[in-house]
Every structure is written in C-alpha cells, then in structure tokens.
Amino acid sequence: MTPLISKAATTAEPLHPLLAERWSPRALDPRHDLAVEQLTAVLEAARWAPSASNTQPWRFAVALRGRAEFAAVLDALRPGNQAWAHGASALIVAAAETVGPDGTSRPWAVYDTGQAVAHLSVQAQHEGLAVHQMGGFDRDGVAALLAAPGVVTPLVVLAVGRRDDAVQLAEPFASRETAARDRLPLDQLLLPLGASPTAPAA
Template sequence: MHELISGRWSARGYDPSATVSVEDITTIVDAGRWAPTWGRVQPVRFIVGLRDDPTFAALCGVLTRGNSGWAPRSAALVLVCTTDDPDDAKADTYGAVDCGLAVAQMILQAEALGFNAHPMAGFDPVAARDSFGIPADKRPLVLLGIGVLAADPTSLPEEIRARDEKPRSRLPLGEVAFAGHWGRAAFSEPPKG
C-alpha cells in the first residue's frame, strides 16, 4: 500500500500558527476537482477559507461542539458540497460518491504536500447553506480541516492530545471484504510492512 494511504490519519492537534499558501491550497482543491465523477456530471463544489479570512471565520461558525475545540486550529477549512436532489435518488447517490472521491483525493494531496487533512461531518449544514448562499440543488456534505501537526504534542490541550494519541486501527480485511457469500473472506490478511 502506498505510504500516503498507510500513513494517513485524521489528526486534531494542529499548530494554530501554521499556514497554508494559496498555491498549496489551490493544488489541494484542484486534486478534488480532478476526482472521478459519475457520467462527467462534476457536481462537487468547494468553499475555501484560509485562517484569518472571513470565509474561514464563517466556516468556524458552523462547526458543532465536537469539532469547534480543535478545527479552528486548521490552516484552512474547505466545505465540500454536492448534488441535493431528493427526487433523483441516482443523482443524489452518485453525487455523494463523487464528493467522497474528491475528499479522498484532497486528503492524499494534502499529505503529499506535508499537511494533514481531517474530514468532518460535525457542522451545521443549514447554517452553512445560509452563511454562504449555497443553492437549493447543492448540499454541504463534508468540512475538511487542513493543517500542520503541532511540533510539540505536549503543547496541545489534553483532550486533543489524548484523541490524537489513540492508536489508529481498522477492522481486519477478512471482516470487510467478501467473496462468493457475505461473510466469506475474499483475502487473507495483507503482508505487514
């Protein structure tokens, strides 16, 4: 597995003084723009805020309690929006898939540039819609925090440090990938390293 995937994790302990350049955030968002898209529809849209600009402040204002303690330490916040058409289940489903693909590519691009990216669902989509005039045919789905890890983890608030120090884990491959019948493992575990 590529190290950008195996080493990726969603940190919270960002350096509150670190910044991201316009060039780097443009590259990260452009990676999302180039994600695969169903039927070439390209439903994904981005609202981009850099720390200390009004967009960033407004994005911080829509965070829910769980994320409001750490996400403002991000160097950038990107609200990722997609199709909102409850009358067209196919477009809604594939719009959500396109959104996930865009976010995944942005996360990997951020990692490649030396940043950490943390996707969040913990924000108020109604408040986001109101704050940014998001059209009725789009829905804010993911808020992505992009930051630089704090150089000294002991400088972080205890709650943030404790959450970041938890071991990263996933269910075993045999419990999530099946062949022939649900529950029948498709693969043995991948080699370590």
C-alpha cells in the same frame, strides 16, 4: 521542538507511503499559513477525481484563517470540533450538487464527492499538510453561508493545515491524538457473492 509522532498504518501488504501515513490529526499549527500553491494543488487533485458520467458534482468553499468566512464556518461547527479546529490554516466545505442543471437527479453525487475529498486528502499528504474531515456541524448554518443555497448540499467540513504537537490539545483530544490507529481486519470487510436463496430457478 519535539518530533511529531508517526502513525503509519500496519498493513497486510505494503501501501504507498502517502496512503499508509495519512491520518486525521487534530493538533494543527495556528501559525501556519496555507500557500496558494498548496491550496491550488489539493483542489486540483479533487477536480480530477472520477465521477459518474463525468458530472463532477463536488463543490468546495474555502475559508482561510483570519478571515470572516473562517470565523463563520468555525462557529457552525459543533463545540467538540471548535475546540481544536481553530488552529487550521483553512476550513473547506465540501458539498455535492445532487440535482443537475437540467433538473436530473444525481444519485451518485455524494459518493463522487467523497472520492474527490479522498483525492484531496492524499494530495494534501504529499504537500506536507494534514486533513481532518468533520461531519459535526450545523448543516443549515453552513448551507446558508454558501453562494448557492438550495443548489448544493454540504457534506463535510475539512480542517486543513500543518501538524503540530499534541501537547497543545486538551483532553480527550490529546489522548486520541497519540492513540494507536486501528481498522477492521480485511476478512471482515469482504462479502461473499452467490445466488440468492430466494431467487427463482431458471
């Protein structure tokens, strides 16, 4: 078997390997079944993410390959994602409860859910799994599949599985799989802080 390529990030300072080596592959092994322990571990990592006032607004719906739920979620993906996501061991819908049980708005629910998904992805890396987050899907269609329609808002679908050789992918995905990773330089991400020029004088 051809060794899988490494795409560790090139960073200004050393990062923990779980962070530096995490990326979003599309080539996933269709023969791999997700162990219960692995699934529990990644969901536990999400469960223990921080949230505003500990509201924990994230909700997850898990569809394992081979089951009707998996086919339904896969069918709701855009064609470009369907082309490769069928190889995932699981498709996980990440959703946010943007209104609390008492009717109070949760303005940070989407941000908090993103943190939970980030925790999940790092734990998945530790488990030897890959996660590819997808925003290209029919939101109304996925919302209709959830057991709490109207209560939660689906944000992303996660393809979770074990990496496979990029040779299984069609173009343009095969080329993207082997392309170098890049990020904006750090100095482009930092904003200056200072008094607003229009602020009234004290």
